[in-house]
Amino acid sequence: MAVIGNNGAGKSTLLNTIAGTLPVDAGELRLADHDVTHKPVAYRSRWLSRVFQDPKMGTAGELSVAENLTLAEQHTGSMSLRGFRHKGQTTAYRALLQPLNMGLEDRLTTQVKYLSGGQRQALSLLMATLSHPELLLLDEHTAALDPQTSRQVMALTQKIVAENHLTTLMITHKMSDALTYGNRLVMVQDGQIKLDVRGEEKQRIRQEDLLGLFAD
Amino acid sequence: MLITSIGQGLLWAPLVIGVFLTFRILDIPDLTTEGSFPLGAAVTVSAMIHGQSAIVASLLGFLAGCLAGWVTGMLDTKLKMPSLLAGILTMTGLYSVNMHVMGKSNVPLLDQQVLTSYLPATWSLDFQTIVVGLGVTALVMASLIWLFRTRLGLSLMATGNNAAMSAANGIYTDRMVILGYMVSNGCIALSGALIAQSNGFADIGMGIGTIVIGLASVLVGEIFLRGRQIWLRLTAMVLGAVIYRYLLTVAMGLGFPVDDLKILSAGILVIVICLPLLRNKLQTKQQLKRYLKQIGVDQHATTSSLKRQAPTEGLLSRNGK
Numbered sequence: 004m005a006v007i008g009n010n011g012a013g014k015s016t017l018l019n020t021i022a023g024t025l026p027v028d029a030g031e032l033r034l035a036d037h038d039v040t041h042k043p044v045a046y047r048s049r050w051l052s053r054v055f056q057d058p059k060m061g062t063a064g065e066l067s068v069a070e071n072l073t074l075a076e077q078h079t080g081s082m083s084l085r086g087f088r089h090k091g092q093t094t095a096y097r098a099l100l101q102p103l104n105m106g107l108e109d110r111l112t113t114q115v116k117y118l119s120g121g122q123r124q125a126l127s128l129l130m131a132t133l134s135h136p137e138l139l140l141l142d143e144h145t146a147a148l149d150p151q152t153s154r155q156v157m158a159l160t161q162k163i164v165a166e167n168h169l170t171t172l173m174i175t176h177k178m179s180d181a182l183t184y185g186n187r188l189v190m191v192q193d194g195q196i197k198l199d200v201r202g203e204e205k206q207r208i209r210q211e212d213l214l215g216l217f218a219d
Numbered sequence: 220m221l222i223t224s225i226g227q228g229l230l231w232a233p234l235v236i237g238v239f240l241t242f243r244i245l246d247i248p249d250l251t252t253e254g255s256f257p258l259g260a261a262v263t264v265s266a267m268i269h270g271q272s273a274i275v276a277s278l279l280g281f282l283a284g285c286l287a288g289w290v291t292g293m294l295d296t297k298l299k300m301p302s303l304l305a306g307i308l309t310m311t312g313l314y315s316v317n318m319h320v321m322g323k324s325n326v327p328l329l330d331q332q333v334l335t336s337y338l339p340a341t342w343s344l345d346f347q348t349i350v351v352g353l354g355v356t357a358l359v360m361a362s363l364i365w366l367f368r369t370r371l372g373l374s375l376m377a378t379g380n381n382a383a384m385s386a387a388n389g390i391y392t393d394r395m396v397i398l399g400y401m402v403s404n405g406c407i408a409l410s411g412a413l414i415a416q417s418n419g420f421a422d423i424g425m426g427i428g429t430i431v432i433g434l435a436s437v438l439v440g441e442i443f444l445r446g447r448q449i450w451l452r453l454t455a456m457v458l459g460a461v462i463y464r465y466l467l468t469v470a471m472g473l474g475f476p477v478d479d480l481k482i483l484s485a486g487i488l489v490i491v492i493c494l495p496l497l498r499n500k501l502q503t504k505q506q507l508k509r510y511l512k513q514i515g516v517d518q519h520a521t522t523s524s525l526k527r528q529a530p531t532e533g534l535l536s537r538n539g540k
Contacts, residue, residue, distance in 0.1 A: 022387070024383075043386070043391070044386040044387060045386050045389050045390055045391045045392070048386070048387055048388060048389040049389065052387070053387050055383075055384075059381075060381070060383055060384060061384055061387075062381070062384060063376075063377045063380040063381045063384055063385070064380060064381065065376070065380040066373075066376060066377060066380060070373060070376075070377075073370075073373060074373065074374070074377055074385070074388045074390070075388055077389075078388060078389030079389060080370060081370060081371070081374040081388075081389055081390040081391070082370075082371050082374065082391075082394070083369065083370040083371060084369045084370070084371055085369060085370055086368050086369055086370075087368065087369060087370045087372075087373045088368070114447070130388070
């Protein structure tokens with residue numbers, strides 16, 4: 004599902020409300036049949052993952068690639084007193100990173116702060132999907148990348164989402180992305196849903212139609 | 220003189236490790252130090268006067284410090300106070316607590332057995348101090364090295380580095396911050412307990428300036444030993460504590476009166492903060508000069524505009540290493 008809308012329309016508010024960084028005034032929020040309306044971010048993470056717009060936000064820069072992956076692997080047990088390194092970890096992580104085609108598999112012990120923006124965002128994406136969430140939130144996650152890397156990360160997103168059959172909510176400013184990816188398109192304006200199309204109906208929509216709606 | 224510094228430095232090492240935990244791992248400058256250090260001393264000395272053994276009393280001191288850290292942690296996370304203010308509030312409140320624990324502003328130990336009394340009396344005092352300091356410091360270091368190999372330790376490090384990301388990955392960051400404050404202030408209070416036993420008294424004013432001592436030792440240690448592994452970073456803290464003690468002993472040997480030691484401490488902190496900054500600036504300038512020479516650009520025409528871009532790494536920020 005792709006969400007578009009002009010600045011101040013309420014896209015980010017919607018996303019932050021679902022993620023739990025913004026408190027809810029009224030209404031109820033259910034994730035996979037669990038009421039999470041007033042639950043903290045960490046609790047929601049059992050069903051929810053998020054990729055931030057800023058590549059620096061989704062990863063811990065001081066920690067290594069492997070340590071970041073460990074954090075993402077299981078969203079429970081963060082208080083556990085068991086060691087976090089275990090046998091076979093390196094091989095498993097290399098296998099996970101290989102398909103990204105970014106050379107990350109050879110940099111498991113590198114601190115994430117030394118990676119490029121594209122590498123960090125690809126890692127964030129992988130981390131967000133590692134726990135097989137019920138819902139994946141993408142917050143303009145290619146907006147801070149150069150056009151080529153942006154395309155690369157978008158293609159990667161498509162691949163991972165399709166492979167894992169993930170329900171995904173993507174916020175974007177790029178109308179072409181909103182039209183190309185996903186099977187449902189929602190347009191928000193002034194806090195209201197202005198357009199909600201899915202399936203074949205979405206296929207028929209063109210960029211000009213959307214621009215016309217924006218102008219209203 | 221060096222031997223005495225090593226002994227004293229080892230007694231101060233838990234404090235430096237405590238400051239390191241909040242300052243470097245959690246990225247919080249925690250002023251609770253100034254209150255939890257004398258709290259550890261007060262609780263330990265009082266417990267010993269009431270007949271507890273030195274080991275039990277020191278443990279009580281450690282736990283009292285954890286409690287102080289818990290208070291600051293709650294103020295910081297649950298009441299959403301800025302961490303500096305939270306530390307100042309706890310530190311101020313602890314003054315009264317310490318007075319109540321001690322009953323008066325200075326409590327001497329009489330003939331109670333201190334930790335060094337467990338060692339053979341034939342050993343010299345300096346050697347006894349080193350053995351006790353080394354034992355306690357090794358115990359603290361081993362526990363922390365173990366902690367940072369567990370998932371909990373990883374969560375702690377992640378929280379200090381990127382709280383938003385940690386929460387998104389299922390870490391209850393408030394709990395982690397509170398835990399960090401508790402362990403940190405426990406170590407600091409333990410150091411207070413050791414110093415009180417070494418001095419033979421607990422004093423209400425012994426906490427003044429401890430945060431400066433702690434920060435300066437952290438920075439001195441990092442100048443001499445750098446690395447990413449936790450055991451190396453902790454060793455750097457112990458080294459920092461010893462070197463810092465040595466610097467103070469040398470200064471005293473030069474005839475500085477004891478009352479001037481605080482301003483000397485502050486001066487040392489300023490110097491160790493500035494030194495790496497200056498060094499970086501100098502290096503960048505030299506690199507720039509070399510680069511300009513290489514590409515054959517007229518230096519005077521460009522330096523003034525380029526100088527501003529010279530990146531000076533912030534020593535006080537975690538990312539500036």
